[in-house]
Amino acid sequence: MSDRPALGLQIGDSWLQMARVDVRGVVVESYGQIRFKEGIVVKGEIKDKAKLTEVIRMLMNQVKPRGVRMGEEVVLGISEDQVFWREFSIPLTDGKQLAEVVETKIKSFLPSLPGEVETDWEVVGENASGEIEILMVAVSKLVINAYMEVVKMAGLKVVIVEPMVMGSVRVLEEKSLLGKNQVFLYIGSGYGEFVYVTSGRVRISNWWSSKEVEKQGGLKKMLTSFITYVNSKHPEKQVKEILVSGEVGDLAGFASGLKQLGLPVAVGQPKVKQSAVGGVNGLQTVVGLSLATISKGKKINLLPDEIQVRDEVRKVKSIWLWGSIVLVILSIFLLAGLWWWDGVIISDLTGLGYVREQLKAEQEDDVGEIETKVSQLNSLVGQLDTGLAVSGGEEKVLTELVGAIPEGVRTTSVLYERGAGSKERLASSQADWAITGTADSRNLVLSFYRRLTKKQTFMGGRLYFGSLEKDQQVTFRIVSNGE
C-alpha cells in the first residue's frame, strides 16, 4: 500500500463504480460506472465470478478520462449485507496491550460468527465508565476471497478491503462530524444506509435496498426505528443530528423533508469539491474509498493478514532493492569520482615531476657554474687577504731607519728579517733585525739609538759598542730584542 491515492472500487448488486482522487485528495480525477444484470452479485455475495470479472474489465476501459491500467492498486468497498458489526468496551489500556486485549476479545466472539471470518477493529470512543469502546468488523473469508479473486482476475491489486460505509463517511468534511452524535443517512443508487456515527466514527450501520423501504413502511419510519434503536443502545450518546449525504440530486430538499422527525438535519459537505470528469459528486462512497490510502489514522482493513504481511514484506524488499540499486549507482559515481580524482593527481604528479626535473637540470648547470665561480672568488679573496696581510712594510723599515740616523753616524750593515711563522707584514714587532755602523762619537751613537728605538719598527732594540775606550770612530751594533 502506498501513500498515493488508490482506485476506489464499489461493487453493488447491479452496478459497479470506480473513482480516483488526485494526490492532494481534493479533485476527482477519474470516474466510471457500469450497470450489470441482476444475479451476478446478490446482497453483496458474488454468484458469478467470471461475469463480474468481465464487467470489471469493461468498466476499467470505460473509466474516464483514460481508463484504468492493469495492476493498479484498489480499495475495495464490501456491501454492508456481508459485514458483521459488533461494539464492545474494554478497560482503559494502551499500546500493544490494547491490541492484545482486543484480539483476545474478538477471538471470544468467533464461535458465534458464521464460518471463518476476516476481522479488524478500531477504537471509536470512550464510554461513561471510562472504558474504551471498540468497533469490530467481520466478513466471511469466502466472501473476501471471492472478491479478491475477481479483482485479481480483472488485473487489479487490492490493498484495502473495507465496508462501503467507511468510504461514505470518509468523504465528509471533518468539521461536520467532530464532537457530534449523528445518524448519517446515505442515499445511494437503489440502496441506502443508516449509520450511527460519533465524532466521525462509525458504530452501527444498517444497509437497505429501495424495495425494503417500501416493505418497512417508508424511509421516515425506518429512520425513526433506527434512531430509537441507537438511543436505546447508547443512552449516554443520544442522536442529536441527522446528516444527509449521497447521490441524490436535491439533498437540501430531501433533508428539509426529514425535519418533521424532530431533530436537526444537516446536508453533508464533501472534502472533494471538484471533479475533472462528469457524472460524479464528491459525496459518493466510491470517492471515499479512493481517499482511504491518503487519509490519516488507523482504518479498518479486512484484507487477509497474510496478504497484508506479504505486501509489507514486498514493500520492504522493494525499498531494500531500490535502496541497494541507488547505493550501487552512488557507489559507481563515487568510484568514477575517485578514478577521476586519481587521474587528476597523476596528471599533477606528471606535471610536477616535469617541473622538478627541469628545475634540477637548470640547477645542475647553474649550481655547477656558480659554485665554481663562488669557489674561485672565495679562494681568490682568501689569497688576496692573506697576501695583503703579509706584503708591504719594507718602505717603512727604511724610512724609519733613515729618519733616525744623525749626521756623523754611518751604517755598515742593516739586516731586517721576517720572524719565523709571522703572519704580519715585514715591519712588525716579531721581526729580527740588526744594524752595525760607525760614528764620530759615543754621544752620536746614543742619540741614534734613542731616536731609532722610538720608531715602531725598531722598538726594543739593544745597543752594543764595539769599544768604549776611544771616543772617535766608535763602532756599534744595535739588535732586536730576540737577536
Next chain:
Amino acid sequence: MENKQKKTIMVILGFLVLILVIGGWLVSRVKKNLGLMTGLKRETEQLQEKTVSLKNLTESYQVYEPSVFEWEKWFPRTEEEVAKFASEAEKLAADSGVILEVDFDDFPEMVEVGGEKMKGLKIEWTLKGDYPELVKFLGGLEKMKYLVQVNKIFLTKGKQINTKLDMTIEGILLMKDL
C-alpha cells in the same frame, strides 16, 4: 519469483563487494598518490627556493665579477706574467734611480704564506742606490699590483768609498695556481 529475488540480491551483493574492493584499491591508490604529490610539491618548492637563492647569488656574483677580473691580475700565472712583473719592477727601479738585478727561482713551489700553503716564486733581488732612492723603490714596490712577501732586507755599504748602498731583498712573489 523467490529464486529471481535471490538472484537479484546476489547480483547486488556481488556488485557491492566488487565496488568495495575496487573502492578500497582506488582509495589506497589515491592515498599513495596524494602522499607522492605532497612529497613532490615539497621537493619542487625547495627547488624553486633554491633557484631563487641561486638567482640572488648569481646577481651578487655579477657585482663582484669585474673586481675578480682585476684581482686575478695580482697573481701571475705563467712565466710570461712573471716576466711582465720583472719588467715593471725594473721600470720602477729605473724611475727610482736604483740599479736592480733580479733573480727568480726556476720554478714556483708551494710555500707557507701567512699560515697558508700558497703557490709562490722565490726571488732574490740586488739593488744599488742611496737611501732615498731605495725608499722610493720600496714604496713603489708596495704599490705595485702584485703581492710580494719580503722575508729579508739586507743593506750593506758599497764596497767603494762614496758609492751607493747595496741592498738585497729576499721574498716570495705570490702566484696563482693554474
